[in-house]
Amino acid sequence: MAKKSIIAREYIRIKLEKKFCEKRLELKTIISSTTSSDKERWSAMMMLQRLPRDSSRCRQSNRCSQTGRAHGVLRKFKLCRSKIRKAAVQGLIPGLKKASW
Structure with a gap:
């Protein structure tokens, strides 16, 4: 059985991913869009970096x-x-x- 702290950490990651899912997707569409200006892309990248690291889907196991x-x-x-x-x-x-x- 895994330690309770590790299971709790995973649960926090799931909650954060649900909370920031829409915001993260919105920023990624701005970054990948060819119609947005360089300044918009740069600001979207900075906003994406400010989001919590654990809010990313790939951090979950x-x-x-x-x-x-x-x-x-x-x-x-x-x-x-x-x-x-x-x-x-x-x-x-x-x-x-x-x-x-």
Whole structure:
């Protein structure tokens, strides 16, 4: 199980990303726009740099919803590989069964 402080840090990143999502997208469209002037682009870049670093989507990591583990997490189930295996053996995930050939 991951430390509670690391799970809390990840939760803060998710909240910040939701809060600044529209602002960040707006600034990025100004920067990538060919019609905006150089001064507008420069000011948009400076505004983007002033936003919190953790508000970026790429700062988040997929974590297991049960254990908080960061590696070996399947996006479809939001569970790590060991918890998926345990749930599949118990029959808790519909449509998922152990392969045998």
